[in-house]
Amino acid sequence: MTHYKDIKNQIRELLINQKLGVLSTHHSGQPYASLIAFVSKEDLKEIFFVTPRTTRKFANLSADSRVAILINSSLNMDSDFHEAVSITALGNAKEINGAEKDEILGLYLTKHPYLEAFATSPTCAVVGVTIKTYVMVKNFQHVMEMHIDQ
Amino acid sequence: MNWILSPLEVRPDHRNRIGPKAYALSVMAREGFNIPDTLFLTVDAYNAFVNAAGLRERILLELNRKKFKDMRWEEIWDCATRIRHIFLKKQIPGPLQSYLTEKIQSRFSGKTLAIRSSAPDEDASGSSFAGLHESFVNVRGTSSILDRIRLVWASLWSDAALLYRQEIGLDVEKSTMAVVLQETVTGDRSGVVFSQNPNDKTQAIIESVYGLNQGLVDGMVEPDRWVLDRDKKTVLSHKPAQREYWMIPSEHGAEMAPLPEDLSGRPPLSSQEALDICDLAYRAEALFEAPQDVEWTIKNDTLCVLQSRPITTLSPSETEDKRAWYLSLNRSVENLKALRTTIEETLIPEMAKTAKDLVEQDITVVSDRELADEVRRRWKINQHWVDTYWEEFIPYAHGVRLFGQYYNDAMRPDDPYEFMNLLTQTKMVSLERNQLMEELASMVREDRQLFERLKAGELLDLDLEFGEKVNQFIEKFGDLSCAVTGGTECATDTRPLFKLLLEMAVNPSSLASRKKPKDALALQQRFLERFQGPNRKEAEELLDLARSSYRLRDDDNIYLGKIEAQLLSAVKEAKSRVESSERRGTHKSELDDLKSVIHNLDYGNRKRELAVSSNEYGFKVNPRQLVGQPAGPGLSRGKARVIRHHLDLQDFKNAEILVCDSVDPNMTFVIPLAAGVIERRGGMLIHGAIIAREYGLPCVTGIPDATSLIHSGDDITVDGFLGIVTISKKRSAWERNKM
Numbered sequence: 006m007t008h009y010k011d012i013k014n015q016i017r018e019l020l021i022n023q024k025l026g027v028l029s030t031h032h033s034g035q036p037y038a039s040l041i042a043f044v045s046k047e048d049l050k051e052i053f054f055v056t057p058r059t060t061r062k063f064a065n066l067s068a069d070s071r072v073a074i075l076i077n078s079s080l081n082m083d084s085d086f087h088e089a090v091s092i093t094a095l096g097n098a099k100e101i102n103g104a105e106k107d108e109i110l111g112l113y114l115t116k117h118p119y120l121e122a123f124a125t126s127p128t129c130a131v132v133g134v135t136i137k138t139y140v141m142v143k144n145f146q147h148v149m150e151m152h153i154d155q
Numbered sequence: 156m157n158w159i160l161s162p163l164e165v166r167p168d169h170r171n172r173i174g175p176k177a178y179a180l181s182v183m184a185r186e187g188f189n190i191p192d193t194l195f196l197t198v199d200a201y202n203a204f205v206n207a208a209g210l211r212e213r214i215l216l217e218l219n220r221k222k223f224k225d226m227r228w229e230e231i232w233d234c235a236t237r238i239r240h241i242f243l244k245k246q247i248p249g250p251l252q253s254y255l256t257e258k259i260q261s262r263f264s265g266k267t268l269a270i271r272s273s274a275p276d277e278d279a280s281g282s283s284f285a286g287l288h289e290s291f292v293n294v295r296g297t298s299s300i301l302d303r304i305r306l307v308w309a310s311l312w313s314d315a316a317l318l319y320r321q322e323i324g325l326d327v328e329k330s331t332m333a334v335v336l337q338e339t340v341t342g343d344r345s346g347v348v349f350s351q352n353p354n355d356k357t358q359a360i361i362e363s364v365y366g367l368n369q370g371l372v373d374g375m376v377e378p379d380r381w382v383l384d385r386d387k388k389t390v391l392s393h394k395p396a397q398r399e400y401w402m403i404p405s406e407h408g409a410e411m412a413p414l415p416e417d418l419s420g421r422p423p424l425s426s427q428e429a430l431d432i433c434d435l436a437y438r439a440e441a442l443f444e445a446p447q448d449v450e451w452t453i454k455n456d457t458l459c460v461l462q463s464r465p466i467t468t469l470s471p472s473e474t475e476d477k478r479a480w481y482l483s484l485n486r487s488v489e490n491l492k493a494l495r496t497t498i499e500e501t502l503i504p505e506m507a508k509t510a511k512d513l514v515e516q517d518i519t520v521v522s523d524r525e526l527a528d529e530v531r532r533r534w535k536i537n538q539h540w541v542d543t544y545w546e547e548f549i550p551y552a553h554g555v556r557l558f559g560q561y562y563n564d565a566m567r568p569d570d571p572y573e574f575m576n577l578l579t580q581t582k583m584v585s586l587e588r589n590q591l592m593e594e595l596a597s598m599v600r601e602d603r604q605l606f607e608r609l610k611a612g613e614l615l616d617l618d619l620e621f622g623e624k625v626n627q628f629i630e631k632f633g634d635l636s637c638a639v640t641g642g643t644e645c646a647t648d649t650r651p652l653f654k655l656l657l658e659m660a661v662n663p664s665s666l667a668s669r670k671k672p673k674d675a676l677a678l679q680q681r682f683l684e685r686f687q688g689p690n691r692k693e694a695e696e697l698l699d700l701a702r703s704s705y706r707l708r709d710d711d712n713i714y715l716g717k718i719e720a721q722l723l724s725a726v727k728e729a730k731s732r733v734e735s736s737e738r739r740g741t742h743k744s745e746l747d748d749l750k751s752v753i754h755n756l757d758y759g760n761r762k763r764e765l766a767v768s769s770n771e772y773g774f775k776v777n778p779r780q781l782v783g784q785p786a787g788p789g790l791s792r793g794k795a796r797v798i799r800h801h802l803d804l805q806d807f808k809n810a811e812i813l814v815c816d817s818v819d820p821n822m823t824f825v826i827p828l829a830a831g832v833i834e835r836r837g838g839m840l841i842h843g844a845i846i847a848r849e850y851g852l853p854c855v856t857g858i859p860d861a862t863s864l865i866h867s868g869d870d871i872t873v874d875g876f877l878g879i880v881t882i883s884k885k886r887s888a889w890e891r892n893k894m
Contacts, residue, residue, distance in 0.1 A: 009776040083212035087219035140779060144219055146879055148780035154773045 012149050013049070016092055016139050019076055020045040020052070024117065026076040028054070030065035030098075037065055043074070044109075044116045050153055052094055052134045053101070053109050055124045063130060070097040072134055090143045096136040106131050158200040158251065159258050162193055172197045174273030174333040179443065179463050186442055188435075189459050191269075194262055196334040198275060200251060201308050207248035214238050214312060215328060220782055220878070221859060223321060228314060229838025230857050232556065233784055235314040236839075240563055240571035242309035247301055255304075256297050263338060267295045267404070270303045271335040271462070272310060276325050285448075285464065287316050288332070292369050293339045293404040300336070307334050340459050341404055342452025344423040346371060346378060349466060350436035351385070351446035358391065359383045359433050363423045368450055368461060369409050370402030375489065376411070379422045381429045388433070390426050407690070411489075431458060439463045488697065491554045495703055498551055506540060506714045513721035518728050527748040530729055533722040540718050548711045552840055554704025558697050565685050565694070572839060576675050577682065577698060578705040579848050584713045585820045586849060588632045589827050595624060596659035606660060609653045625652070633720060635804070635824055651805030658828060662809035708840060712820040729753050778864040778882050784837050785878035786844035787854030792883075793830040795869045797862050798822070812873055814865050818843030826850055831873035833880055835861045847875075855880050 020043075028041045039062045041054040052074055056063050066072055077091030101109055109131050114121055123129065139151045157164075160173060165181035173181070177195040184190050205211045217234050226234070247255065259268075272288035289310035291303045310316060311332045320327050346363030362371060362378035370376030377396040384391050398419040402409050424432070432451060435458060439447040443465060450461040513536075518529055555578065562574035598621050599606050605618055617625070635652045679698070686694045729749045736746050796811040798804055807813070807825040815822070817836040823846045826832070830852065834843040837857020847854035853875030858864075861880075865871060870884040 009774065012776050013774065083209075084215065086212050087215045144221065144782055145216055146780060146877070147782045148778070150777045150779045152775045152777065154775075 176273035192338040345452040366401030510717040558701030600660040783858035787847040789853030
C-alpha cells in the first residue's frame with residue numbers, strides 16, 4: 006500500500022541523512038552539473054546550499070532560476086541497484102539575504118561544521134531553492150512524485 | 156580460499172562453509188562409516204560463481220521488485236523461474252570451471268555422480284531443509300556435472316526455498332549453498348532409517364525400496380516399512396508395500412520402471428538386514444548425540460551411508476507442517492496425470508451437469524420455504540465447488556510450471572517464458588465466447604438499422620437471426636452484466652453486451668489484427684526434435700499435460716461462475732420476494748426464513764479494500780512509474796480504464812488499457828478491445844496474463860496499488876518487456892467525470 010506519508014518520510018530521511026547532492030543548471034541550453042553540500046528545512050519546501058558567486062553554477066542560476074537537484078543514498082556498491090533511493094527536486098533558485106541568510110547559515114553549519122570558513126566568506130552566496138516537485142525513485146524503477154503548493 | 160574439500164580435509168571450522176549435510180558425511184568418513192567416494196564444493200565456489208557472473212545483485216533486484224510479503228506465491232514462482240534461468244544460462248567462470256573440471260576428473264574419473272545440496276543456514280534454522288533444494292543422481296560427464304551443480308546452486312532460490320526461509324525468519328539475502336558430489340552407488344536396495352520414531356521414542360523405523368533411493372525420497376515408490384524396538388533390538392512389525400515399481404539409473408539420471416516379478420514377491424530386506432541398518436543408525440545417533448534420519452543403500456550386500464541428518468522435530472510441529480506445504484509446490488508428473496484424469500473425466504463433467512440441473516430448476520414456482528431451502532442447498536453446492544477449485548484445480552496449474560522447467564532445461568532459450576508460446580492459442584472457453592462476440596459485432600457492423608436501434612436502446616423485436624444468436628450467447632455465457640458467467644440482468648440500464656458490441660462494431664480491426672502471429676508449430680518441432688525414443692514420448696506427454704493445465708486455468712473459473720450464477724439467481728429471487736412483501740406491508744411468517752437465509756449468507760456484500768493514497772494540505776503525491784512483473788511482452792500507450800466494479804466494464808472503449816485488481820475469466824470479454832492489461836495480482840499464470848498473451852497484448856501484473864494509483868482516463872504506457880507502467884498524464888476528477 007502506498008501512502009503519501011511514507012513517501013514524505015522517505016524524502017525527509019534522505020534530505021537529513023545525505024550531505025551532498027548534484028545541482029543541475031544550464032547556460033544557453035547547455036546543461037551543467039555540480040556537486041553541492043546542502044541542507045533543508047523540516048517542511049521540505051526549500052533546499053539550501055552555499056556557493057562562491059564566481060562559479061559557473063551561480064552564473065547559470067542567476068540567468069535562469071530553474072534548477073534540479075539529485076540526492077541519493079547510493080554507496081557505489083552493487084547493492085545500490087536494489088537498495089538505493091534517490092530524489093530529484095525541481096524548483097527555482099534565488100540568493101538569500103538579510104536575517105534569513107543568518108538563520109540558514111546557522112542551519113547549514115550545524116550540518117556541515119567543517120565548511121564554516123567557506124560558508125561565511127563574503128564572496129559566497131547562500132542560495133535557496135523553492136521546491137515544486139520531488140521525484141522519488143526506489144526499487145530500481147518505482148517512481149513517485151510529490152508536488153508542493155508554495 | 157578452498158573451492159573443494161575432501162571429507163578427510165574437513166575441520167570443525169569448515170562446517171559453515173560446507174553445510175551440515177556435508178559436515179556430517181565428513182565426520183562419518185573419519186569415524187570409519189562406509190560412505191561413497193565424496194567431494195564437497197564449499198560456499199566459496201558458489202560465491203565465486205555468483206560474484207563473477209554478477210548474479211548476486213541480479214537476484215536481489217528480482218527479489219526487491221516489491222516487498223516480499225506482498226508477493227503472492229505465483230509471483231515468487233515467477234521470480235524463482237527467472238533466477239533459475241539466469242543460473243541455467245550463465246557459464247561457470249573460466250578459472251573456477253578449470254579447477255572443478257580437473258578435480259572432478261581426477262577424483263571420479265568417468266564415474267557417474269549424485270549431486271546434492273548442503274545449505275549452511277539449515278544449521279541456523281533449527282529446522283529440516285529435507286527435500287527443499289534440488290539433487291540429482293547418476294549424472295555422467297563433466298559438462299553435465301557442472302550443469303547440475305549450477306542447478307543445485309539455483310535451487311537456493313526456488314519458490315519453495317524462498318518461502319520456507321521467509322517463514323522461519325532466515326535472511327534470504329545472506330543465503331548461500333555448498334554441494335556434495337558423491338559417486339553414484341547403484342544400490343539394489345535402498346531406504347531411510349529413523350533411529351528414533353518421531354511418535355514413539357522406544358522405537359526405530361526403516362523404510363525400504365528396491366533400486367535407487369530417489370524413488371522413496373521423491374514419494375514415487377511405496378516402501379516396505381519396519382518398526383523396531385530400540386532397546387531389545389528386535390523387529391516389532393513389518394508392513395509390506397505393493398512393490399510395483401522401482402527407480403533405476405537411466406541415460407539422463409534415474410527413471411521409474413516396473414519391478415521385476417521375482418522381486419515384487421519378497422521384501423527388500425531380511426529381518427537381520429533391518430537390524431543391521433538400525434545398528435548403523437544407532438551408531439550415527441551416538442556419534443552426533445541426537446536421533447538421526449539416515450539415507451542408505453545396499454549394493455552387493457554392502458551397506459553404504461548416503462547421508463545422515465538430525466531428526467529436527469520429534470513430534471510434528473507447525474514448522475514441519477509448513478515445510479510439507481512448501482514442498483507440495485512441486486508436483487510430480489504422475490501426480491499431475493492422475494489429477495488430470497480426475498479433473499477432465501470426473502470433476503468438469505460433474506460441474507457442467509450441476510450447473511445444467513440448477514438452470515433447469517424453476518425457482519419462481521416454489522414456495523417461500525422451499526426457496527429458502529434451495530438457497531441453502533445452492534450455497535452448499537457452490538461452496539463444495541469453490542473448495543474443489545482450491546484443492547484440485549489450483550494444484551493442477553503446476554502442469555504448466557513443470558513443463559516450463561523441462562522446456563528451459565532442454566532448450567535454454569533467452570526468454571524463460573518462451574515455452575508459453577507452445578501453450579497459447581489453445582481452445583479456451585473464454586476465447587470461444589469472444590469469438591461469438593466478434594460474430595455478433597460483425598452483424599451489427601453490417602446492418603446500419605440494427606446498429607442505430609441498439610444505439611438508441613431499442614431492444615425489442617430485434618432481427619430474428621441476430622436475436623436468436625444473442626439468445627444463444629446469453630444462454631451459454633450470460634449477458635455479461637454479472638460478475639459470474641451465466642448471470643443475467645444484473646445491470647439496470649442498457650445491457651452491457653450491446654454496449655460492447657456497438658464498441659466492437661465501430662472498431663472492426665480491434666480483435667483480429669491484434670492476435671499474435673506465432674511460430675508455435677516451428678517452436679514445437681524444434682522442442683520435440685531434441686528428444687529421441689522414450690524421452691520424446693515423455694516430452695510430448697508433458698506438453699500435452701501443460702496445455703491441458705493452461706487451458707483449465709482459464710476454463711475452471713468459467714465453469715465455477717456458471718454454478719455461482721445459479722446461486723445468485725436464487726438469492727435474487729429471495730430478495731425480490733422479501734422486498735415485494737415489505738413494499739406491500741404484509742408479513743408472512745414463511746418469509747422470516749428467507750430473510751434469515753439472505754442475511755446469513757450476506758451474499759454479494761464482500762467489500763474490497765482499496766489502497767489509500769491521500770494527500771495532505773500543500774502536498775500531493777502522484778505516481779509516475781510503477782514496477783510490476785513483465786507478464787506479456789509488448790509496449791502500448793493509451794487511456795486507462797480502471798475496473799473497480801464489474802459494471803465498469805460496460806464503459807470499456809476501444810484501445811483503452813484495462814487496469815484492475817484481478818482479471819477474472821468472467822470479465823475478459825473486453826480484452827479484444829484493450830490495448831494492454833495491468834493487474835494488481837501478480838504472476839505469469841493469472842488470468843489477465845493468460846488472456847493478454849492470447850491476444851498478444853502487453854501485460855504487467857503485480858502492481859500493488861494499481862487500481863488506486865491509476866484512474867480511468869490517465870494516459871499510461873504499459874511496458875510488458877520490463878514490467879513497468881508509466882503514467883504520463885493524470886486526469887483531474889472533473890475530466891474523469893466527463894468520461
